[in-house]
Amino acid sequence: MKYEGVLTKMRTEFKDPIQYYLLFEDDFIHVNQLLNRKISIKFMRYQCLACGLDKKIFRQGLCYDDFYSKPQAGDWIMRPELSTAHLDVEDRDLDYEKKVQLQPHVVYLANSSNIKVGVTRKSQVPTRWIDQGAHEAIEFVEVPNRYLAGITEVALKEHIGDKTNWRKMLMNQIEDVDLKVFKNELKNYLPDEVHAFYKEEGEEVNINFPVLEYPEKLKSLNLEKTPTFEGLLKGIKGQYLIFDDHTVFNVRNSEGYVVTIEVLL
Structure with missing residues (x-):
């Protein structure tokens, strides 16, 4: 074939x-x-x-x-805190940016090689976790736009990493952690404007790879x-x-x- x-x-x-x-x-x-x-x-x-x-x-x-010209490669893709569609401010294509940025986003904790914080559109749960090779993940906050997710991630990165060690992930060298414990501890570091979106409920999602x-x-x-x-x-x-x-x-x-x-x- x-x-x-x-x-x-x-x-x-x-x-x-x-x-x-x-x-x-x-x-x-x-x-x-x-x-x-x-x-x-x-x-x-x-x-x-x-x-x-x-x-x-x-x-x-x-x-x-x-x-360097298409909206799907704007800086706000990798750095959600740079999103400006909620202010009606264009980066490269405001219609595209509104479509992507002004929809529910989730800030999550995931464990692929070590625990990390990340951002994804709600429609991309659990796809984003799968793509990162995370064997477990949990939702932290759900906010109405990408900007709020971005500033949440920036605040939490002061206390937890945001990168996957791809080598450890692929060799299955994983840390045994309790995501719920981390979630509860990190709650205190949420930006004021995001506290109302904290997801008190929510169970860990476990992922098994072939x-x-x-x-x-x-x-x-x-x-x-x-x-x-x-x-x-x-x-x-x-x-x-x-x-x-x-x-x-x-x-x-x-x-x-x-x-x-x-x-x-």
Whole structure:
């Protein structure tokens, strides 16, 4: 079986374990079905997710020009506290920014390698946690716009990290913590304008990933440096494919790459 298409982040289905899908223009791959099978990945060319041209990908699946002009790559994406749509102030495209920023957002605590705080649109729960490789997560506050979520995250980052150690996550070196205890302790650091949105209720969400064998060391696959790769697929976690030779492939970091994927055995 051979598939060809432009990579975008794997779609997920919240089941036990998580189900993963690679969607192409005319086909899709149910990635879980490739576990314990040898596959090849071959880099063919680029295809910017915005303009569709064969231009070198800069970041987030976009070429250099589109990364610095398209609203989906504005600074407020990575730094929600910079959101201004609630003030009717445009960054790059006010209509787009209102659509994304002026909807319910969740600030959460997640445990992937260590406990961290993060922000996502409510519509992206639990997808965001799955994409980060978190094995457990809990909602902290639910606010009506991205700006309030951003200032909450900034306040909490003074007391807890906001980064995932992707190496520990992929090797399953995880801390045993009680998210409810952290949530209760961090409540005191919420900004005044967010206190009313604190989620007193809420249970931890546990996530089980389809991993047959965790690697003991890691080699990261870069398709620009290694345009053809073959390996036995041993797991899927976050947005990574894990192979038997300890190679890991970050699908999301390779968005905008046109590839051929072939099932060899």
